[in-house]
Amino acid sequence: MSKDAITIKDLHISYRTLKGFSIKKSLLKMKINKSEIFEAVRGVSFSVEKGKILGVIGKNGSGKSTMLRSIAGIFSPDSGTIDLHGNSVSLLSIGVGFQNKLTGYENIFLSGMLLGFSEHQIKERIDEIIEFSELGKFIYKPVSSYSSGMYSKLAFSITAILETDIMLIDEVFSVGDVKFKEKSYNKMKELISDENRTVVIVSHSLGTLKELCNEVLWLHDGKIKQIGDPEKVISAYEDFMKKD
Amino acid sequence: MITIKKFFNDIKKYFKYILYSTKSNLKAEVANSYLNWLWWILDPLCFMLVYTFMVEVVFKTKEQYFPVFVLIGLTAWNFFNNNITGCVKLISSNKSIVTKVYIPKYVLVLIKMFTNLFKMFISWGLILIMMIIFKVPYTLYILQFLPVLIVLFVLSFGISCILMHFGVFVEDLSNVTNICLKLVFYMSGIFYAISTRIPAPYNRILVNLNPIALIIDSFRKTFLNAHIVNYRMLGLWLIVGIVLSMIGIKTIQKYENSYAKVTK
Numbered sequence: 001m002s003k004d005a006i007t008i009k010d011l012h013i014s015y016r017t018l019k020g021f022s023i024k025k026s027l028l029k030m031k032i033n034k035s036e037i038f039e040a041v042r043g044v045s046f047s048v049e050k051g052k053i054l055g056v057i058g059k060n061g062s063g064k065s066t067m068l069r070s071i072a073g074i075f076s077p078d079s080g081t082i083d084l085h086g087n088s089v090s091l092l093s094i095g096v097g098f099q100n101k102l103t104g105y106e107n108i109f110l111s112g113m114l115l116g117f118s119e120h121q122i123k124e125r126i127d128e129i130i131e132f133s134e135l136g137k138f139i140y141k142p143v144s145s146y147s148s149g150m151y152s153k154l155a156f157s158i159t160a161i162l163e164t165d166i167m168l169i170d171e172v173f174s175v176g177d178v179k180f181k182e183k184s185y186n187k188m189k190e191l192i193s194d195e196n197r198t199v200v201i202v203s204h205s206l207g208t209l210k211e212l213c214n215e216v217l218w219l220h221d222g223k224i225k226q227i228g229d230p231e232k233v234i235s236a237y238e239d240f241m242k243k244d
Numbered sequence: 245m246i247t248i249k250k251f252f253n254d255i256k257k258y259f260k261y262i263l264y265s266t267k268s269n270l271k272a273e274v275a276n277s278y279l280n281w282l283w284w285i286l287d288p289l290c291f292m293l294v295y296t297f298m299v300e301v302v303f304k305t306k307e308q309y310f311p312v313f314v315l316i317g318l319t320a321w322n323f324f325n326n327n328i329t330g331c332v333k334l335i336s337s338n339k340s341i342v343t344k345v346y347i348p349k350y351v352l353v354l355i356k357m358f359t360n361l362f363k364m365f366i367s368w369g370l371i372l373i374m375m376i377i378f379k380v381p382y383t384l385y386i387l388q389f390l391p392v393l394i395v396l397f398v399l400s401f402g403i404s405c406i407l408m409h410f411g412v413f414v415e416d417l418s419n420v421t422n423i424c425l426k427l428v429f430y431m432s433g434i435f436y437a438i439s440t441r442i443p444a445p446y447n448r449i450l451v452n453l454n455p456i457a458l459i460i461d462s463f464r465k466t467f468l469n470a471h472i473v474n475y476r477m478l479g480l481w482l483i484v485g486i487v488l489s490m491i492g493i494k495t496i497q498k499y500e501n502s503y504a505k506v507t508k
Contacts, residue, residue: 015505022415069504073346076501093344099268101275110268113261114345142275 005050005087005166005198006071011080013041013066040066042222043080048215053192053199055213055230057206057237063222064202068168071200087165087198090115094175095155100144104135104154107143111158125161132187133157134180149176160187167191169201206234247494254348262351266358288367291318295435307437309468312374316467317434317460319367324400324456325425326360331404332411332418335503342504349500350493353404357397371467383470392462395478399455399485405492412503432456437464455481 015038041063048054056064069075071082072091097114098107108129112122130139133154143151152175175184192199192212203209209216209230216233218225226233274280295314299305307313334352335342342349375382411417431454438447438457451457458481462473
């Protein structure tokens, strides 16, 4: 029996004060505006074994990203538990903490340190990042002068050096032009298929999920509709989406 | 106690990032303006001239070494003011970070404060130069600078943390804080000396009850009047500052994971 890396029990997440509170509004209405409660995730339990890859599918607004962010520790769940068994976790997000007025080079440090690397670690890998990003001289130009493609290339290259036990991926597979798309997709595959790494992927590209995942979870309106073998769950999902 | 331990662990862990981010903020601020860093010097200098004109020419009041006098007031005030106004909207202005990665939120407060601290030190440098120009004698009392600064920093940190927390949930908190800050501005004796301009019992009450007035007054004693500062009152406000900081830290630790839900 292999060990579980992620264990989730009866997870509930709701957006309570989505609207925020305004002193002006409550003075005018003479009462505190009632907060709307929207339950994004309602009672989800599952576990992922160490080294396995779990794909998450479901239509827009079914709570996939919310769940992922709560596993990453950005949200706290309203009830239920998330046990990561002491593994380090990171949500793969692109361009976190970028200062657009600064150069690409400085932004590698800024973003990298925010993602939890030490200055030393980044220095060790900076050449690798710059080379991977294919930016050449532009790395010493302010990020605000980059084209959108160059921006995402740089951002992807920084995240591609992430090395945590658990990786959470929200729709980022490949960026840039055709050539870089293939390169980044391959890099992603390399990262994902590391034996010691547990991965949760949220995606709409079902073909990719079929290829990569060991297991697929189908979320519908915040609840698990199906979980299990990728082929079976994905075909059931496809049938369901056609009917809708 | 767990709260405090976690706080110091977080600071240790993120300290390099705080420094790097502070540096980046400062760099970004000057990246695309013509006069670049010159603004950090010109800004306090110009306001000093404006207040000197207003007080000495328009209101015809006299204060010894007035330009330096007002510059000290402005320097301390700007630090406090910029921290508070910056921190009320801190979470929404850092939305891209907050919604994507976990970071202890007081790290953001400290980045903001360090940025302002750097600018304040430029201003203090300016004051030392102005003291030479206006022939203000340098005395050993200048050493009192550090303890007063610590009181200012701790107090600002505590208030900033608490306001940052409420700023997430109350949309128009910045309107309220701006009005309050304006009031405090006029009550802190930035361009007048509270001790001589306000009648007898009230001046002492005001200086002791308004920490900013006390701090500005202490800075002036340090640089201009060569006088010992009121350590007892400063100590009292330091304790208040520490208590506020602890409340702030505790509140942030308890609720920071729901900030991302609100700032959508």
